[in-house]
Amino acid sequence: MSIRIIPRLDIKGPNVVKGVHLEGLRVMGVPELFAAQYYQDGADELIYIDVVASLYGRNSLDEVVRRAAQNIFIPLTVGGGIRTIDDIRRLLRAGADKVAINTAAIKNPKLIQEAARAFGSQCIVLYIEAKKRGPGRYECLTDNGRESTGCDVFEWVRQAVHLGAGEILLTSIDQEGTGKGYDLELTAEVAQRVDVPVIASGGAGAPEHIRDAVLLGKADAVCAASVFHYQLIQTGEASLNPIRFEEGNVEFLKGRLPIAAFTRQRIAPLRIPEIKEYLEKAGIPIRRLNLESMSNSRKME
Amino acid sequence: MDRSPHPSRVLIVDYGSGNLFSIERALHSLGAEVEISADPDALRRAPGVILPGVGAFGDGMKNLREKGLLTPLAEYAQSGLPLLGICLGMQLLFTESQEFGRHEGLGLIPGKVVNLRPTDPQGRRVKIPHVGWSQLMCPPSRPHWNDTILMGLPVGEAMYFVHSFIPVPEDSAVVAQMIYGGHLYCAVVERRNMIGCQFHPEKSGPVGLRFLRNFLTRIKPPKEEFTAVNPAAVIRRRE
Numbered sequence: 001m002s003i004r005i006i007p008r009l010d011i012k013g014p015n016v017v018k019g020v021h022l023e024g025l026r027v028m029g030v031p032e033l034f035a036a037q038y039y040q041d042g043a044d045e046l047i048y049i050d051v052v053a054s055l056y057g058r059n060s061l062d063e064v065v066r067r068a069a070q071n072i073f074i075p076l077t078v079g080g081g082i083r084t085i086d087d088i089r090r091l092l093r094a095g096a097d098k099v100a101i102n103t104a105a106i107k108n109p110k111l112i113q114e115a116a117r118a119f120g121s122q123c124i125v126l127y128i129e130a131k132k133r134g135p136g137r138y139e140c141l142t143d144n145g146r147e148s149t150g151c152d153v154f155e156w157v158r159q160a161v162h163l164g165a166g167e168i169l170l171t172s173i174d175q176e177g178t179g180k181g182y183d184l185e186l187t188a189e190v191a192q193r194v195d196v197p198v199i200a201s202g203g204a205g206a207p208e209h210i211r212d213a214v215l216l217g218k219a220d221a222v223c224a225a226s227v228f229h230y231q232l233i234q235t236g237e238a239s240l241n242p243i244r245f246e247e248g249n250v251e252f253l254k255g256r257l258p259i260a261a262f263t264r265q266r267i268a269p270l271r272i273p274e275i276k277e278y279l280e281k282a283g284i285p286i287r288r289l290n291l292e293s294m295s296n297s298r299k300m301e
Numbered sequence: 302m303d304r305s306p307h308p309s310r311v312l313i314v315d316y317g318s319g320n321l322f323s324i325e326r327a328l329h330s331l332g333a334e335v336e337i338s339a340d341p342d343a344l345r346r347a348p349g350v351i352l353p354g355v356g357a358f359g360d361g362m363k364n365l366r367e368k369g370l371l372t373p374l375a376e377y378a379q380s381g382l383p384l385l386g387i388c389l390g391m392q393l394l395f396t397e398s399q400e401f402g403r404h405e406g407l408g409l410i411p412g413k414v415v416n417l418r419p420t421d422p423q424g425r426r427v428k429i430p431h432v433g434w435s436q437l438m439c440p441p442s443r444p445h446w447n448d449t450i451l452m453g454l455p456v457g458e459a460m461y462f463v464h465s466f467i468p469v470p471e472d473s474a475v476v477a478q479m480i481y482g483g484h485l486y487c488a489v490v491e492r493r494n495m496i497g498c499q500f501h502p503e504k505s506g507p508v509g510l511r512f513l514r515n516f517l518t519r520i521k522p523p524k525e526e527f528t529a530v531n532p533a534a535v536i537r538r539r540e
Contacts, residue, residue: 001481002434002459039506044434044461073327075461075504093322097504120356122430122463167432197432220428287434287459289506 002287003214003279004044004221005272006199007228009034010051011064011080017051018229020177022129022145025051028229035068037232041272042289045075047169047199047223049100049127051144053081062094069095077169079127080144088115092123100127100169103142106149106156109163116164125199126165128153130186131173138186145173153186154193161194168194169223172202177226179205179267187217199223205267207278214284231269307332309520312347314374314390315339316364320501321353324387327503331514341373349520350377354389358398358414358466361389362406371407378409381494383519388464391490391497395468410492412470418484427482434459435479435500437488442473449476450496450515451489458508460488460500467499 009016009031016034017025028034035046046068050061065078078091079100088099105112105126115124129141130153138153157168170190172183182203191198197220200213204224213219276286311328313321315337325335328351336343344350352374354361365371378384386394395406398414406414417429436459439445446452462479467486477489479499490497496516502509 001431004433042506069323069326071330073323073330073503073510074506075501095323095326097320097323122355122432166430195426195428196430197428220433 002044002285003219004199005042005210005275005279005286006045006047006077006221006223007034007038007043007272008047008049008201008223008225010049010225011061012050012052014064016229018177018226019051021173022051022171022176028233031064032067034229034232035072038228038272039072039074042276042287043074043272044287045077045221046072047077047100048079048096050078050080062090065091065094065096077125079125079169084111085114085118088119088123092119098123098125098167100125102127102129102140103147105160105165106140106142106151109159112160112163112165116166121164121166121196124165125167125169126157126160127169127171128157128190129171129173130183132183132186136185136189141173145176154189157190157194161196165196167197167199169199169201170219171223175203176201178203179226181205181209182213182217182219182222184212184217187213187219191218191220197221207268207270207275210275211279211282211284214279215282226267227270227275228272230267231271234269307514307517308334309349309517309522310334310336310347311349311351311517311520312336312338312343313351313353314344314365314370316361316368316370318353318355318361318389320355320388320503323501324351324353324503327510327513328517331510331517333517339368339370341369344370344373344377347377347382348522349383349517350385351516352384352386352390352393354387354391354393355463356389358389358392358400358406359402359404361393362404365393365407374407375409378407378495382521383516384409384495385516386495386497387503388499388501391499392466392468394490394495394497395470398466400466409495410468410470410474410490410497411472412468412474414466414468416466417464417486418482421483423483430463430465431481432463434461434505435481435488437477437479440475440478443476446476449489450491450498450519451477451512452515454508454511454515460498460502460505460509460512462488462500464499468497 016028019025075097077098078096083104130138133139140151182200187200199221200219201223210222392414394409395412398404436457474490474492475487476491479488502512
């Protein structure tokens with residue numbers, strides 16, 4: 001089975017944002033544009049996380065998901081601010097295939113069990129925001145990395161899978177947005193402890209990071225954001241589109257900050273086909289997008 | 302290859318499965334007219350039917366039974382009109398399932414639904430459910446996909462799967478296979494007018510849409526369109 005390459009869209013209000021260590025969020029552009037491009041490029045799934053939903057107790061994702069689901073026919077995972085079975089039902093109706101739950105599940109682990117019973121385990125993704133606390137020790141954070149819980153990552157994944165979580169979205173807060181590579185120790189440790197697929201997230205800055213997450217981290221799927229977003233913005237495809245300026249930090253998009261300053265670290269802008277080609281050469285099975293079928297879909301749209 | 306919108310009419314059987322809206326959206330994108338209903342009469346009128354499904358086999362059969370759909374589905378299958386079962390909807394077409402005990406299925410295609418094997422041929426643990434993209438391959442008995450539901454799809458295209466159980470057909474209904482955990486499984490069946498796919502075509506990108514389009518091309522325009530001079534038929538359609 002092929003390794004899934006999954007672009008992650010962090011959503012704040014109407015926009016895609018990106019931070020470092022989940023902080024200092026900068027507006028990247030409108031979600032539809034990113035999603036459409038990633039679908040065309042052969043993304044195997046998409047993940048949407050409302051990064052401020054838990055904070056404000058709101059969920060503005062419904063509309064974003066609804067628009068995406070109209071013309072994107074790959075699995076959509078949606079997270080951020082999910083508290084109840086009704087929240088899940090609403091997002092599934094809007095077009096999500098899976099929901100990612102962090103904060104509410106830690107507060108009430110039974111939510112996982114109830115949700116898995118109601119919608120099936122395949123639908124329930126346990127979302128982990130892991131913060132390294134010492135050698136081989138990781139703590140679960142909530143509310144987009146703002147709140148500590150005292151909860152141990154390795155114990156929690158085991159319990160959550162037992163309760164019915166069908167997949168794990170594992171974000172390393174320490175690596176997130178840095179482009180320094182995934183936390184391979186964290187990923188491998190979780191992958192070894194559970195029988196469900198693990199999605200590595202946080203730190204992708206180059207194709208070899210993604211390769212290592214699979215070969216060394218034993219990840220079943222790999223999630224990345226900055227490398228894909230910057231590529232789109234650099235080619236000007238994203239900034240040409242109307243950006244909803246009413247919310248968030250847009251200095252960078254307005255051109256007052258050069259992209260070099262923003263990506264000062266080691267993030268190499270990448271397209272999905274480039275990454276897949278690289279992985280295939282490294283002997284990792286990927287889903288090849290058949291060009292003929294792709295051009296069909298463009299003509300049908 | 303014809304790429305124009307396909308104006309077929311399809312009924313999606315609504316028996317409590319959560320994923321029917323994504324199937325509806327995919328069909329809309331292909332130009333089809335979609336009806337979602339649990340009404341046995343709607344099933345009798347439909348020129349093409351999709352049986353969706355996510356979840357447990359026993360629950361699926363129970364819901365179909367409670368909605369009075371078992372006989373109408375069997376009759377529909379007998380009529381020779383195209384029927385597509387997706388994921389659990391495919392499994393329900395079979396004789397029985399061993400998912401959490403033994404459950405009787407619709408019995409339209411001879412065969413059993415069994416669990417995916419938990420270890421590979423070397424004895425290593427395999428992750429279950431199978432979640433992700435797997436390639437479709439021709440079974441040894443079939444050198445190509447001409448005249449099947451997979452017509453025009455290149456061998457080796459990947460589709461998106463999410464499942465823990467899998468049908469094992471008794472006869473030669475298997476049109477495509479896939480490998481998971483080192484074992485070969487049935488991915489697509491086709492027996493007369495009945496088609497089943499274990500993957501989710503509505504989530505398998507452009508190739509999945511192509512598969513759904515192949516299904517739509519099998520649906521004949523409804524009879525009323527040819528006899529529209531009959532006022533009774535016109536009125537019945539408006540209702």
